[in-house]
Amino acid sequence: xxxxxxxxxxxxxxxxxxxxxxSQEESxxxxxxxxxxxxxxxxxxxxxxxxxxxxxxxxxxxxxxxGDAIVKIVDQNGAELRLLQTKPNSGIYTSTDTGWTGxxxxxxxxxxKTRNGEEYASKPEVLNASxxxxxxxxxxxxxxxxxxxxxxxxxxxxxxxxxxxxxNDYSFYMYNWEGTYIMETPKGETPNCYIEQSGDLIFNIxxxxxxxxxxxxxxxxxxxxxxxxxNIKFSYNLKQYAIGPNSYAFFNAIKDQLNSTxxxxxxTPAKI
Numbered sequence: 522x523x524x525x526x527x528x529x530x531x532x533x534x535x536x537x538x539x540x541x542x543x544s545q546e547e548s549x550x551x552x553x554x555x556x557x558x559x560x561x562x563x564x565x566x567x568x569x570x571x572x573x574x575x576x577x578x579x580x581x582x583x584x585x586x587x588g589d590a591i592v593k594i595v596d597q598n599g600a601e602l603r604l605l606q607t608k609p610n611s612g613i614y615t616s617t618d619t620g621w622t623g624x625x626x627x628x629x630x631x632x633x634k635t636r637n638g639e640e641y642a643s644k645p646e647v648l649n650a651s652x653x654x655x656x657x658x659x660x661x662x663x664x665x666x667x668x669x670x671x672x673x674x675x676x677x678x679x680x681x682x683x684x685x686x687x688x689n690d691y692s693f694y695m696y697n698w699e700g701t702y703i704m705e706t707p708k709g710e711t712p713n714c715y716i717e718q719s720g721d722l723i724f725n726i727x728x729x730x731x732x733x734x735x736x737x738x739x740x741x742x743x744x745x746x747x748x749x750x751x752n753i754k755f756s757y758n759l760k761q762y763a764i765g766p767n768s769y770a771f772f773n774a775i776k777d778q779l780n781s782t783x784x785x786x787x788x789t790p791a792k793i
Contacts, residue, residue, distance in 0.1 A: 549573065551641065552584060553633065557594060558762065559623045559648060564616045566592055566604055566631065586612025589636040597628040597645065625650045649763035651694070655684040657742075657759050664744060678746035682739045683759060687729040693769035696722040696742060699758045702750035716750070724776040726769055 555566030569584035588610035594602040602621045604614035623629065628645040635641075659679040668674055681698075697720070704714040720743050727740060742759065764772075774793045781787040 547573075549585070551587060551633075551635065551639070553631065553641070553643075555631075556762070557623045557629060557648070559625055561619070561622050563619075564594065564602070564604065566614045568592070568612045568614065568633070568635075586610055587635060588612055590614070591632075591634040593632045595630055595632055596624075601632075623648045644767075646765045646767070649692070649765070650688065651761050651763040652686055652688045652692075654759065654761055655686060657681065657683050657757065659757075662744070676744075676746050678744050679751070680744045681742040681757065681759075683742060683761075684738050685736070685740065685761070687732075687735040687737070689729070689735075691766075692729045693764050693766060694727045695762045695764050695768075695772065696725045696727075697760045697762070698722060698743060699760070700750065701756040701758075703753040704749070705753060713753075718750070720745075724772055724779065726764075726772050726776070728769060 549570035549572070552569045552571055553566065554569075555564065557564045568587035568590055570587055572584050588606060590606075592604040592614040594604065594616070602616055602618055604616050607613045607615050625648055628647050630643045630645045631641075633641040659681045662678065662680045664676045664678065664680075665673055666676070683696075685694075700718045700720070702716055702718070704716050706713055722743060725742060727737065729735070771793065778793070
Protein backbone atom coordinates (compact mmCIF):
# COMPACT_ATOMS: atom_id res chain seq x y z
CA UNK A 522 0.00 0.00 0.00
CA UNK A 523 1.43 3.37 -1.04
CA UNK A 524 0.81 6.26 1.24
CA UNK A 525 0.79 9.71 -0.31
CA UNK A 526 1.25 12.61 2.04
CA UNK A 527 0.57 16.09 0.75
CA UNK A 528 1.98 19.12 2.45
CA UNK A 529 0.30 22.45 1.96
CA UNK A 530 2.36 25.47 2.88
CA UNK A 531 0.45 28.66 3.33
CA UNK A 532 2.52 31.83 2.97
CA UNK A 533 1.06 34.95 4.43
CA UNK A 534 2.38 38.44 4.56
CA UNK A 535 1.22 41.81 5.66
CA UNK A 536 1.96 45.32 4.42
CA UNK A 537 2.42 48.04 6.97
CA UNK A 538 1.89 51.51 5.54
CA UNK A 539 4.43 54.13 6.56
CA UNK A 540 3.27 57.69 6.71
CA UNK A 541 5.93 60.34 6.35
CA UNK A 542 6.25 63.92 5.24
CA UNK A 543 8.95 64.65 2.63
CA SER A 544 11.65 66.94 3.96
CA GLN A 545 11.93 70.48 2.69
CA GLU A 546 14.04 70.76 -0.46
CA GLU A 547 17.31 72.59 -0.14
CA SER A 548 17.46 76.10 -1.52
CA UNK A 549 19.25 76.31 -4.89
CA UNK A 550 23.04 76.31 -4.66
CA UNK A 551 25.27 78.70 -6.56
CA UNK A 552 27.37 76.82 -9.15
CA UNK A 553 30.59 78.53 -10.26
CA UNK A 554 32.32 77.14 -13.34
CA UNK A 555 35.49 78.50 -14.93
CA UNK A 556 39.27 78.54 -14.92
CA UNK A 557 42.23 80.69 -15.91
CA UNK A 558 45.46 79.83 -17.72
CA UNK A 559 48.67 81.57 -18.74
CA UNK A 560 47.33 81.94 -22.29
CA UNK A 561 46.56 85.39 -23.68
CA UNK A 562 42.82 84.91 -24.08
CA UNK A 563 39.60 86.06 -22.39
CA UNK A 564 38.63 84.17 -19.24
CA UNK A 565 35.04 83.05 -18.77
CA UNK A 566 33.12 82.20 -15.60
CA UNK A 567 29.57 80.84 -15.65
CA UNK A 568 27.22 81.31 -12.67
CA UNK A 569 24.04 79.26 -12.31
CA UNK A 570 21.64 78.19 -9.58
CA UNK A 571 21.05 74.47 -9.20
CA UNK A 572 17.66 73.13 -10.25
CA UNK A 573 15.51 71.57 -7.55
CA UNK A 574 14.78 67.85 -7.55
CA UNK A 575 11.07 68.55 -8.10
CA UNK A 576 11.65 70.83 -11.09
CA UNK A 577 13.89 68.24 -12.75
CA UNK A 578 11.15 65.60 -12.42
CA UNK A 579 8.23 67.80 -13.42
CA UNK A 580 9.75 70.26 -15.88
CA UNK A 581 13.02 68.69 -16.93
CA UNK A 582 14.41 71.72 -15.17
CA UNK A 583 17.82 73.14 -15.97
CA UNK A 584 20.06 75.23 -13.81
CA UNK A 585 19.03 78.89 -13.82
CA UNK A 586 21.54 81.57 -14.90
CA UNK A 587 22.67 83.91 -12.13
CA GLY A 588 22.80 87.44 -13.53
CA ASP A 589 23.86 90.85 -12.21
CA ALA A 590 26.74 89.53 -10.10
CA ILE A 591 30.10 91.17 -9.46
CA VAL A 592 32.80 88.69 -10.53
CA LYS A 593 36.51 89.32 -9.99
CA ILE A 594 39.71 87.29 -10.30
CA VAL A 595 42.25 88.43 -7.70
CA ASP A 596 45.99 87.71 -7.69
CA GLN A 597 48.35 87.35 -4.72
CA ASN A 598 49.14 91.09 -4.75
CA GLY A 599 45.50 92.12 -4.62
CA ALA A 600 45.25 93.14 -8.29
CA GLU A 601 41.74 92.51 -9.62
CA LEU A 602 40.42 91.48 -13.02
CA ARG A 603 36.71 92.30 -13.45
CA LEU A 604 34.58 89.94 -15.54
CA LEU A 605 31.49 91.43 -17.17
CA GLN A 606 28.27 89.67 -18.14
CA THR A 607 28.09 89.12 -21.90
CA LYS A 608 24.29 89.39 -22.13
CA PRO A 609 21.67 90.38 -19.53
CA ASN A 610 20.76 87.45 -17.23
CA SER A 611 22.96 85.05 -19.21
CA GLY A 612 25.08 84.13 -16.18
CA ILE A 613 28.18 84.17 -18.43
CA TYR A 614 30.92 86.58 -17.36
CA THR A 615 34.00 87.31 -19.51
CA SER A 616 37.15 89.35 -19.01
CA THR A 617 37.71 92.33 -21.32
CA ASP A 618 41.20 93.42 -20.21
CA THR A 619 43.40 91.94 -22.94
CA GLY A 620 46.61 92.86 -21.11
CA TRP A 621 45.87 90.63 -18.11
CA THR A 622 47.13 87.02 -18.17
CA GLY A 623 47.86 84.44 -15.52
CA UNK A 624 51.48 84.06 -14.44
CA UNK A 625 53.03 80.67 -13.66
CA UNK A 626 53.80 80.37 -9.95
CA UNK A 627 51.39 83.11 -8.81
CA UNK A 628 48.30 82.53 -6.67
CA UNK A 629 44.77 83.44 -7.73
CA UNK A 630 41.26 83.26 -6.32
CA UNK A 631 37.80 84.27 -7.45
CA UNK A 632 35.57 86.76 -5.64
CA UNK A 633 31.81 86.93 -6.28
CA LYS A 634 29.01 89.10 -4.96
CA THR A 635 25.51 88.15 -6.14
CA ARG A 636 22.63 90.55 -6.70
CA ASN A 637 21.15 89.29 -3.43
CA GLY A 638 24.23 90.46 -1.55
CA GLU A 639 25.73 87.00 -1.00
CA GLU A 640 29.53 86.96 -1.12
CA TYR A 641 31.78 84.05 -2.09
CA ALA A 642 35.54 83.66 -2.35
CA SER A 643 37.60 80.62 -3.28
CA LYS A 644 40.83 79.63 -1.59
CA PRO A 645 43.95 80.88 -3.41
CA GLU A 646 45.51 78.33 -5.75
CA VAL A 647 48.86 78.37 -7.53
CA LEU A 648 48.88 78.47 -11.34
CA ASN A 649 51.20 75.55 -12.10
CA ALA A 650 53.16 75.00 -15.30
CA SER A 651 52.02 72.27 -17.65
CA UNK A 652 54.86 70.09 -18.97
CA UNK A 653 55.51 69.64 -22.67
CA UNK A 654 53.46 66.96 -24.41
CA UNK A 655 55.84 64.43 -25.95
CA UNK A 656 53.48 63.25 -28.69
CA UNK A 657 49.86 62.94 -29.77
CA UNK A 658 48.82 60.08 -32.04
CA UNK A 659 45.96 57.73 -32.91
CA UNK A 660 45.24 54.11 -33.72
CA UNK A 661 42.45 52.65 -35.79
CA UNK A 662 40.39 50.51 -33.41
CA UNK A 663 37.10 48.65 -33.28
CA UNK A 664 35.30 49.08 -29.97
CA UNK A 665 32.64 46.64 -28.81
CA UNK A 666 29.73 47.42 -26.50
CA UNK A 667 26.59 45.70 -25.27
CA UNK A 668 23.23 47.32 -25.93
CA UNK A 669 20.18 47.06 -23.68
CA UNK A 670 19.35 43.66 -25.18
CA UNK A 671 22.87 42.36 -24.43
CA UNK A 672 23.71 42.31 -28.10
CA UNK A 673 27.26 43.14 -29.16
CA UNK A 674 27.66 46.02 -31.58
CA UNK A 675 30.91 47.32 -33.01
CA UNK A 676 32.08 50.86 -33.74
CA UNK A 677 35.02 51.66 -36.01
CA UNK A 678 36.96 54.74 -35.10
CA UNK A 679 40.18 56.46 -34.10
CA UNK A 680 41.44 56.22 -30.53
CA UNK A 681 43.66 59.17 -29.66
CA UNK A 682 46.59 58.89 -27.22
CA UNK A 683 49.27 61.07 -25.71
CA UNK A 684 52.71 60.52 -24.15
CA UNK A 685 53.97 62.92 -21.47
CA UNK A 686 56.70 63.38 -18.88
CA UNK A 687 55.88 64.51 -15.35
CA UNK A 688 57.70 67.49 -13.89
CA ASN A 689 57.45 66.10 -10.36
CA ASP A 690 55.92 63.25 -8.35
CA TYR A 691 52.90 65.26 -7.21
CA SER A 692 51.15 66.81 -10.20
CA PHE A 693 47.70 66.63 -11.75
CA TYR A 694 46.44 67.20 -15.28
CA MET A 695 43.23 67.63 -17.24
CA TYR A 696 42.70 67.37 -21.02
CA ASN A 697 40.54 69.01 -23.68
CA TRP A 698 40.67 68.98 -27.46
CA GLU A 699 39.58 70.89 -30.55
CA GLY A 700 39.28 69.64 -34.11
CA THR A 701 39.01 71.12 -37.59
CA TYR A 702 37.96 69.23 -40.69
CA ILE A 703 37.23 70.04 -44.33
CA MET A 704 33.67 69.83 -45.67
CA GLU A 705 33.79 69.37 -49.43
CA THR A 706 31.34 71.48 -51.44
CA PRO A 707 30.01 70.78 -54.96
CA LYS A 708 32.30 71.83 -57.81
CA GLY A 709 31.72 75.30 -59.17
CA GLU A 710 30.27 76.59 -55.92
CA THR A 711 31.95 78.12 -52.88
CA PRO A 712 35.35 76.74 -51.79
CA ASN A 713 35.55 73.93 -49.27
CA CYS A 714 34.43 74.83 -45.76
CA TYR A 715 36.53 74.39 -42.62
CA ILE A 716 34.38 73.10 -39.78
CA GLU A 717 35.50 73.46 -36.17
CA GLN A 718 34.40 71.14 -33.41
CA SER A 719 35.31 70.77 -29.77
CA GLY A 720 35.25 67.79 -27.49
CA ASP A 721 34.92 67.92 -23.73
CA LEU A 722 37.47 65.77 -21.95
CA ILE A 723 37.04 67.69 -18.70
CA PHE A 724 36.77 64.42 -16.77
CA ASN A 725 39.84 62.99 -18.51
CA ILE A 726 42.25 63.61 -15.67
CA UNK A 727 45.61 62.21 -14.70
CA UNK A 728 47.62 62.05 -11.48
CA UNK A 729 51.37 61.45 -11.41
CA UNK A 730 50.96 59.64 -8.09
CA UNK A 731 49.34 56.74 -9.98
CA UNK A 732 52.58 55.93 -11.78
CA UNK A 733 55.93 54.68 -10.52
CA UNK A 734 57.91 56.52 -13.21
CA UNK A 735 57.83 60.11 -14.38
CA UNK A 736 56.57 59.10 -17.83
CA UNK A 737 53.19 58.00 -19.13
CA UNK A 738 52.89 56.23 -22.46
CA UNK A 739 49.63 55.91 -24.42
CA UNK A 740 47.35 57.80 -22.06
CA UNK A 741 43.89 57.31 -23.57
CA UNK A 742 42.09 60.44 -24.75
CA UNK A 743 38.90 60.34 -26.84
CA UNK A 744 37.56 57.72 -29.21
CA UNK A 745 35.97 59.23 -32.32
CA UNK A 746 33.98 57.06 -34.72
CA UNK A 747 34.91 57.25 -38.40
CA UNK A 748 32.63 59.78 -40.02
CA UNK A 749 32.49 62.56 -42.60
CA UNK A 750 35.14 64.68 -40.83
CA UNK A 751 37.83 62.19 -41.84
CA ASN A 752 36.94 62.16 -45.57
CA ILE A 753 39.68 64.63 -46.55
CA LYS A 754 41.85 65.94 -43.72
CA PHE A 755 41.42 66.39 -39.98
CA SER A 756 43.37 68.57 -37.53
CA TYR A 757 43.47 67.56 -33.85
CA ASN A 758 44.58 70.10 -31.23
CA LEU A 759 45.08 68.79 -27.69
CA LYS A 760 45.24 71.02 -24.62
CA GLN A 761 46.79 69.86 -21.37
CA TYR A 762 46.08 71.77 -18.17
CA ALA A 763 47.99 71.54 -14.89
CA ILE A 764 45.40 71.59 -12.09
CA GLY A 765 45.64 71.57 -8.31
CA PRO A 766 44.93 68.66 -5.94
CA ASN A 767 41.54 70.09 -4.92
CA SER A 768 40.41 70.37 -8.54
CA TYR A 769 41.60 66.84 -9.23
CA ALA A 770 39.69 65.46 -6.23
CA PHE A 771 36.53 67.30 -7.33
CA PHE A 772 36.59 66.07 -10.95
CA ASN A 773 37.58 62.57 -9.87
CA ALA A 774 34.55 62.36 -7.54
CA ILE A 775 32.23 63.41 -10.39
CA LYS A 776 33.92 60.93 -12.74
CA ASP A 777 33.37 58.08 -10.25
CA GLN A 778 29.66 58.89 -9.99
CA LEU A 779 29.21 59.14 -13.76
CA ASN A 780 30.94 55.79 -14.25
CA SER A 781 28.85 53.97 -11.64
CA THR A 782 26.95 51.07 -13.17
CA UNK A 783 24.17 50.99 -10.58
CA UNK A 784 25.28 47.78 -8.90
CA UNK A 785 24.89 47.21 -5.17
CA UNK A 786 28.67 47.51 -4.81
CA UNK A 787 28.83 51.07 -6.16
CA UNK A 788 29.32 53.86 -3.61
CA THR A 789 26.16 55.71 -2.69
CA PRO A 790 25.75 58.89 -4.79
CA ALA A 791 26.36 61.96 -2.70
CA LYS A 792 26.41 65.71 -3.08
CA ILE A 793 29.88 66.67 -4.28
